[in-house]
Amino acid sequence: MTTKRWSVGTTMALALLTTAVAAQQPAPQPRPPAPRNADAASAAVLLPATQALYDGYVRAHKMPGIVGAFGLGDLPTVFVAAGDIALDPGAARAGPDSLWRIYSMTKPITGMAAMLLIEDGKLSLDDPLSRYFPAFGKMRVLTSPDTSLDTRPATRPITIRELMTHTSGIGYQINAKGPLLKEYERLGLIPATVNAQVEAQARPTRPASLAAFAERVAQAPLVAEPGTKWHYSMGLDVLAAVVEKASGMSFERFVQTRLLDPLKMTSTFWQVPRRDVGRFATNYAFVGENLSPADPAARSPWLEAPSFPYGGAGLVSSARDYDRFLHMLQNYGTLDGVRVMKDATARFGMSNLLPAGVTFESDGQVRGFGAGGVVYIADDPNGASKGSYGWAGAAGTLALVDPAKRFRSTIMVNYFPAEKWPLAKETFAALRNDAARLHGGRW
Structure with missing residues (x-):
């Protein structure tokens, strides 16, 4: 095996x-x-x-x-x-x-936490993300993700299924390039701890709560039309914010x-x-x-x-x-x-x-x-x-x-x-x- x-x-x-x-x-x-x-x-x-x-x-x-x-x-x-x-x-x-x-x-732990809310009837895979964070209601998609921030309107809504499976069109600081990487850094979209030196640089601009993080992600353009492409992403971090919102308790406590x-x-x-x-x-x-x-x-x-x-x-x-x-x-x-x-x-x-x-x-x-x-x-x-x-x-x-x-x-x-x-x-x-x-x- x-x-x-x-x-x-x-x-x-x-x-x-x-x-x-x-x-x-x-x-x-x-x-x-x-x-x-x-x-x-x-x-x-x-x-x-x-x-x-x-x-x-x-x-x-x-x-x-x-x-x-x-x-x-x-x-x-x-x-x-x-x-x-x-x-x-x-x-x-x-x-x-x-x-x-x-x-x-x-x-996988975050994913299974969301599955528990589906079991509870508080979440559905095909719920639009905008039901929990309205800022995701009108997203834009990059026309050339590696080279510019030029965008067009997204034609499909992001769903919970897509957050869970890296198909939402949301990107990730670890695989972004050029202008998009700089935009993520400007917005403080670095959801990870590495070491003291990196933390000293990242923490001042990083949002201080899951909800604020999700709202910041909504400000960034998508790298692909939702539901059309697998692209490793911050989707599970946004999903954690959804778990928090849908459960009515902090993500950590849930x-x-x-x-x-x-x-x-x-x-x-x-x-x-x-x-x-x-x-x-x-x-x-x-x-x-x-x-x-x-x-x-x-x-x-x-x-x-x-x-x-x-x-x-x-x-x-x-x-x-x-x-x-x-x-x-x-x-x-x-x-x-x-x-x-x-x-x-x-x-x-x-x-x-x-x-x-x-x-x-x-x-x-x-x-x-x-x-x-x-x-x-x-x-x-x-x-x-x-x-x-x-x-x-x-x-x-x-x-x-x-x-x-x-x-x-x-x-x-x-x-x-x-x-x-x-x-x-x-x-x-x-x-x-x-x-x-x-x-x-x-x-």
Whole structure:
């Protein structure tokens, strides 16, 4: 089974933001991997090929540390861990409860939050966005997105479906160019935390609330006619504002009460508590072949409240927590006897929700797109079943749930660019080897 790198331009854009800073700092010398904890020792017995792969990554100085969470059915999750959460002397070992910036792996959580409101009858996929934010009622579309701000009137309204599936025509600071990029920067449309230097530049112009952010997005021109093209976007950040408006409570509180609390995801935060800085990983940037700290945990702006909760890239989480989210989806809405969403809601959120005639291509394969994540619309030759759902994060994190096989995987690392190593391909090759050893057959 294999997964793909779906974060599109995110990793490279964020790498450009941090490389200049990282290059000014001397590259620390990686140290040998720390002794395994109990979870990793167990993994060495159950998943030896995967454990050996991760130990090799750390030994070869490819990353300070890594944690994988792999689950099959309702058997106990197997955590494969190697290395430490930072290159600093005395840094904690990487483990199931280490904290990592998951960036765009926030999007499936936002998408499923919106699905809960659909379940509640407070939201519909085909509602016009202007029902919640009237400023989106008269949008304009760029005629040459990469070179000018010339526009024409949009002929179609933006819908909730299109926000959820990156087909709204809204763009993203990370993949914008030329005049449009400057316009986003002028409007403060930078919905992400990177490091202290970038935050000092972005915060003064960034809106201070989700509602204000949505209103600012409505001032920017669209890059495409709504419902006609897949274009990675700020749509999930705007969707978070819709969740807030439709639910009548803050987006943070809605996610906390409807998803995080019922799932006992106690290590998932918009702001890392100071008490937990000791398990918060440092984020690194590769400068050539050297790892240099782009966002040291002890001085990270993630320790402060964000301008607003970023629905597209705002969460820090642990391998254990994100595995619980995927486990609930694998079970179509339940975990540990607690029903978080209806069976039909989970299935719907993991189905292809793209507007008619629109496709999403990943690594040369045609995919669908659901509630904030990719959807496999056919069995993948490398192993992922039709109906598999997931997404990736800008700093290397990966998540996939395969409900047909009742399998799920979460991989946590923190470095830019995420594409530096073929992490997904090599991990799932190792898992196949482990599965063949355990079961005598192909996974």
